[in-house]
Amino acid sequence: MxxxxxxxxxxxxxxxxxxxxxxxxxxxxxxxxxxxxxxxxxxxxxxxxxxxxxxxxxxxxxxxTSVSSRSFDTVASAVKDSLASSNLAERDGQRFKRNFGLNSADFDGVLYYSSESVMSAEEVLLVKVKSASQIRAVTEAIEERIAARTDAFEEYAPDQAKILEDAQLSVRGRFVFYAASPDGAKYREVFDSSL
Amino acid sequence: MVFSSVTFLFFFLPVVLAVYYLAPERAKNPILLLASILFYAWGEPVYVILLILSIIFNYFCGREIDADSENPARAKRSLIAAVAFNVLILFFFKYYGFVLEIINSLVSEEIAYRELALPVGISFYTFQEISYLVDIYRKKVHAQKNVVNFALYIAMFPQLVAGPIIRYGDIEMQLTGRKISIRKVGQGAALFVFGLAKKVLLADSVGKIFEQISASPAGSLSALTAWIGCISFAFQIYFDFSGYSDMAIGLGRMFGFEFRKNFDHPYVAKSVSEFWRRWHISLTSWFREYVYIPLGGSHCSASENIRNLLIVWLLTGMWHGAAWNYIVWGVYYGVILVMEKYVWGASVDQMPRAVRHIYTIVIVLVGWVFFFSPSLGYALRYLAAMVGGGAGIADMEGWFILTSHWLLYLAALLCSSRAGHMVFRKAIGAFGVIGNARLKYVAGTVAYMAVFVVSAAYLVTEGYSTFIYFRF
Structure with missing residues (x-):
């Protein structure tokens, strides 16, 4: 210099x-x-x-607002265990990008499960952001997806639209958790207790 | 809020600009400050209070140091206390978890700790506040008495979250009186559109390729693919950050402010020192002014100068984040710059331009590997892959990326040099030669509008991604 x-x-x-x-x-x-x-x-x-x-x-x-220093792997492992008996399948970064418009590499960790059936609105997402500035981007993407899918399901599958209406969205420290499922409250409890 | 988001482009910015232009002169600063607080609170509803408290703290520190200007000992004590507190807050948010992780890895008992997210922009606004206090102490500037003007200097939304780091002396006069003209607004808008295009069309596109390559284990990459990944990241971070800086400077100009440039085509540099005179200029000049020169700069013995360079670059690495890879990246540049200054710099200067250019680019690309790697182990495996230690010299993936994206890389290469801007300007200028000056302006406006429409369309269909430097 x-x-x-x-x-x-x-x-x-x-x-x-x-x-x-x-x-x-x-x-x-x-x-x-x-x-x-x-x-x-x-x-x-x-x-x-x-x-x-x-x-x-x-x-x-x-x-x-802080959370414990639990790593993404620890929290993700607890959430994965709770999803073992569900009919949801784990998805990769490309599916996450397609459905939420976000790059998985931008975050500390992403765990995304969705239903095998196109007739189902069920899905569970866990994201650990790198900085607080990313929280808004993630929650906005989730809200946009909920709104778009509610519109799509409203006409022919009102029960699925109801699942989306009751979706769980929680931000705890650097973790964002979203679950659209009849068992959403149960998954959220697992997420909360894993922190 | 992010500049490259639909909410910002089509709602926030037009409303703020309209209100700002219609407002009487004395209401402009309060309006811009209010908009800036709203902009920050949009993404940081929790940390906006920390920002406001930090502004109040530094406002009174500045007033105190200025009031003590006739008593240097008291002023110095006040300055040291204020700078120490600012650094402590920054250190707490950036390194608290990192330090505890190191301690936990060294001792058998694990210390449980609670983690706070990093407030966006804290590294940038803290550095602005420190430079403001030091400049008052050095009697380069007086403290700003008007708290709204001071808050605007720190929190002005175009530069709040990712710089450029602005010196108070550069903006002091503009805070109390600045001219807004149609020409200046037009220039600002053009710069903003260029920055948006850099981010949306180039940074995000090459970023996808880098994301795809970096998702594979480093050991499974061929040398060709590893180099393509590294070059993609180099383009991504340049267009991402310089695009953001262009947008910030352009927005500032639209509000009547003039900020210094933050990038000057760094990839055309013929030495590593030249690269750093062209890359993130506001940060490197901050370290030079407030760390390197106070340590003695180059007006000292060679050993002290080497120490000063290594300290500055260690701190530069640490500024970027609490991780070993950033620290190694900073030390890497410290060592390279010491070697360039004392060992091989003179020999490099004798080499042909092309060789000097290749030498610089290779060193910079190796540096980016440390920068983008999630761990040191990954960085070393990636570097091994770049020399054929992964999956050989070349594979189908590498050739496929090259053949399917060669046009994107050509555009990136062109736009990272001076040539891209010159070609664009000459194309518009040609209308002036063929037709008349008015036609030239019309052609320019149409060209910028076209770039904006394409960028906006891309944004709507692809969604926005945050800027890399937001995390610092």
């Missing part, structure tokens, strides 16, 4: 800004002397208050 002419240019720009039309030089607030120090004291106090609030908020998040 070599120092280039840009360094000089930066200094020039910053110098210009320092000398330029900043409202700081308007004289409304003194910079020196005791008044300046009292302002610094007040700002320092506010800074500590903000720091305390940040720490309190993080502690709150730790208890409210």
């Amino acid at each position: 070599t120092e280039t002419k840009k360094e000089t240019a930066d200094a020039g720009l910053s110098g210009m800004i320092h000398d330029g039309g900043d409202s700081y030089l308007s004289g409304k607030e003194p910079r020196n002397g005791s008044a300046g120090h009292s302002h610094a004291g007040l700002f320092g106090l506010m800074r500590y208050a903000a720091a305390v609030l940040i720490i309190v908020y993080i502690v709150f998040l730790m208890f409210q």
Whole structure:
């Protein structure tokens, strides 16, 4: 990493800004002397208050939204066991991509089961996201799929549309769980207890 | 919210632009700040409070350091405390789980811990806040008194979640007075469309090939397929991140702001140091300004300079994520840059341009293997496959990918060089030569609209994927 002419240019720009039309030089607030120090004291106090609030908020998040450090494999294994007696089949990343429009490689882990029959709306999905920013993308994709499939089933298979209406969707920390199945509540319990 | 999503393109952006342009001058910053908070809260309803608290904390830190400017010792104490707190928060979210995993692997008793998701954009906005505080301490800038203006500097939605990392000095004047013209809005929109096309048409397309190749065990890849996978990732990350940066800079311009460029055709570089002067410019210049130069930069002995380079690149690797592969990737570049500076740099400079180019590309591609690998073991197996240690030199899969996607790779190659942009501009410019200036503008508008329509159509049919750099 070599120092280039840009360094000089930066200094020039910053110098210009320092000398330029900043409202700081308007004289409304003194910079020196005791008044300046009292302002610094007040700002320092506010800074500590903000720091305390940040720490309190993080502690709150730790208890409210975090999950245990269980790996994807551990949670997926528990969910898989609960699905062993179902008529659902495990699907690969391409099917996941086709049905939800998402790339499995973008996530820490994806487990997707769906029914062998096209007449069935049953499916179960478990995703561990890499960062919180992905949660919205996954839940939106699930909601879009539920809406599209409900439209498709409504006319000729209202019982399947009902399954979709009662679908379980849960976000716990970095895990997103979705189950459209008459046993959805049972699968969700397994998911919750596996965390 | 993601720039390359239907919600952003057809709802959020048009509404925000319309309200922003119609609003009186004094309402523009509050409106843009409100839109930015909404943009962030859309994807991060929990962490938006952390962002707001971080802004408040750094606002008061800046005011305190500025108020203490006549008392350097006090200002320095305040700066150290503020920077340490910011780094601590960043470290906690990025490395808390990683550190505990290391401890757990070293001791027999397992420490149970609770894990928090990484707040999107925290690496970027924390670095902006630190640079702001240091610049106040160095008296390069004064603290921003208006909390809305300061919050806008940190949280402005075009650059909030994945940069570029903007220096306060570059934007200070623009926060209080900026010009919006039709020409500037048009330029911003054109840049945004280019960025969108890079992401949707190129990054996502080559990304699919990389996804397909990386899904196979590294040991089962032929050298040809492994190189194609690596080249695909190189194109994917470039078009993904530079596309995002173009969109961010374009959006900024549409709102009247000018941000510095973040990429400058890095794959045309003839040395690794040149590559890093062209890749993620805002991050490398941040490390140079706030870590490398304070450590002594190159104005010191060779051994100290080598130490400084290795520290900077170790930190660059760590910035990207809490995993050994990122740390190795950072150290790899540290070592390469030290060698280039002190061992073989002069010899490389004597070589023909083509050889220098190949040398740079090979080093960069090997670096990407460490970057994209889920583990160090996978990276080593993948590197072995690249030299024929997997499934031989070539296989049918590799030839099939090459023959079925050669046009995509040609387009990617063209667009990653200066040639792509020049060809596009010349094609539009030809109308100006043949016809008149007005025809040239019409042709330009039609061409950009066509690129936008194709990108949007692709987006609607294929769905959107998030940007790679969101995870950092």
